[in-house]
Amino acid sequence: MPVDSRRLQGPESAFSYTLLKKKDANAEESVLSADLQKMLIGSNQVRKDKRKPTDARPLFLRTGIISQAKGSAYIEQGNTKLVCGVYGPREVQKKSDFRLNGQLFCEFKFAPFSCQKRRSHQQDNEELVLSGLLREALEAAVCLHHFPKAQVEVNIMVIENDGSPLAAALTCASLALASASIPMYDLVIGTAVRQLPKLLLLDPTKEEEWQPKLNHDENNSNLTVGFMPSMQQICAYVHEGVSNPEELEQMLKLVTEYCLKVQPVVQLCLKETIEKMLANEGENKDAE
C-alpha cells in the first residue's frame, strides 16, 4: 500500500478517545432492539433535529466557488458539506487510453477532519469504491460522445460528513458539471433513505444512518439512489443492510418522489449561475 512519505505519521498506538466513553450496557441493548425509540422523540414522533420522518434536510447550493476550475459547486445538506470541482474536457493523461468516447475520472475524498474518526490523507478502499460509484452514475448522465479522446475530472472533497455523503456528492457533481458547460442528458439528484422496521427516514444524518452491528434484525438498511428526474432513470443504487424486495420498492418510491421535488431547486441554482455569468460578460464588454 502506498505510504504518504511527505507528512509526519502519528504514532501507531494512537486511537480515538471516544472509545474510552463509558459503555452503558442498557444503551447497547436499546440501540439494537429499539432503534425507533432512539430516532424519534416527543409525542409528535419527530426526529432529533425536529424533522418529520419523510422530511429532508434543508438544501443549500452554490456554484462558481473554485475560481480555477472550469466548473464547481458547493452543497450543504444539513451539516453535510461538500465541494466539487470539475476540470476539462482536456487531453487524456495516458495517451494509450485513447477512446472514441470521452472519459470521466472521479475522485471522492473525505477530508481527514470530516468524520468522527480521523481519515487518512490517501484514498482508502471506501473512498475508491465511492469514486467508482460516482463515476458510473455520472457516465450515465454525461454525453461522453461529445468529447472524444478527452477526459473530464470530477473531484469531490467532503468537508463535513453528517450522513449521506454519496447522495450529496451526486447532486453536487452534476451541478458542477452543468456549470462547467459539459453536455449532459439530465441532472443527477442523489438521495439517501434509512429503513427501520415499520418506518422510513428520508435523508438520514450520521447518527441515523445504518451501521453494521452484531445480530442485526430484518428490515434495517440504508439506501442511496442517484436519480435523473426528467429521464426517470436510476443511475446509482447502493443498498446495505437487510431488506426484502417489497420494502425496497417502497423506499425507491419515496426517493424518486423526493428527487422530483428537489429538481426545481437545482435548476434554479443553475439558472442563477447562468444569469450571473451573462451579467459578468455584459460588464466586461462595457468595460472594453
Add this chain to the structure above:
Amino acid sequence: MAEILLSEAEKAFIHHGVQDDLRCDGRTRLDYRPIILETGLVSNASGSSRLRLANSDVLVGVKVELASPLSEKPLEGRLEFFVDCSANATPEFEGRGGEDLANEICRFLQMSYMSGDTINLAELSVLTGQQCWVLYVDILILECGGNLYDTVSLAVKSALYTTQIPSIKVATMDGDQPELELSEDPYDTKRLNTQNVPCLVTLMKIGNHYLVDPTPEEECCSSSGVVVAVSGTKKITAVRKIGSGSLHPESLVSMLKTASEVGTVVNKILMNKLLEEERAGKTQKVGFMR
C-alpha cells in the same frame, strides 16, 4: 471485465436472442452455466475451495489467525477479504490493471457480509478485548469468463463452510497474563454456521430483459446491471448498480425481486451439494487435473 470486441451484428444477434429467451449458448435468461466445485484443496489453509463457473475460475483459501480485536468491537472477531486478480485471468489484469476490480469485489463482499446475521462474529472471540480469531479470506481469480461476483461469492461461501477453526482454551490467569492453550487433538475443531452467508447474483440488462450469469460477450452488450447479495430466504443484504448505464425504477424493482428468488434457489442448491460432499467423506481430491 475483460475487453471483448463485438461487431454491431454480433450485438444485434445477442439482443434478439435475449428477446426470445434463447441465449447464444442455448440457455434461458435465468439459467446458470455449469458449476464445478471442490473444497479442501489447499492443505495449508484452514478452509479452501475452488469453483469453476464455465470459464470463470476462482480459488479461495481461508486462513485463521489469532489477533487482537478492533478497539471499537472488542467482543467480535473479524473477516478480512482480499481479492487478487491474477494476470493469467485476462491480459487486462497485468500489473496493477486488476486492482480496481479487485477492490470493488472485495468491498462489496465486505458490505454484504457485514449486513445482517450472516456470520456470528461473536463466536470468533477468544478472549474479550484481547484475542480473537481473524479469518483471512484470500480469493485468487485464475480465469475471467464473465460473472465474477457470483463465482467469487459461491467459492467464498464454500470455503467458509469447510473452514476448521482449532479450539483454544484459556488456561488459568497467571497473574495478569492469561495463557492460551491449543487443543492437542488436531481434529478438535469447530466450524462456522454458514447458513445465512450471502450469495451474490448478477443481473445484466439487455434491451428490455435481464439475464442471470452473463458471459463476457453479454456483459459487453449490456450497459447496466445490478449485483444483489441474497442470504437465507429472499433476504437482500446488499445491492449495487454496476455499469455506466441507467435503469428505470420499475425495471430495477423487478430485477431485485428476480434476484432474491434466484439467490434463494442458488443458496439452497449450494448448501445441499456441500452437505453431499461432506457426507461422501475424504475421497481422492481431483484438484486441477480435470
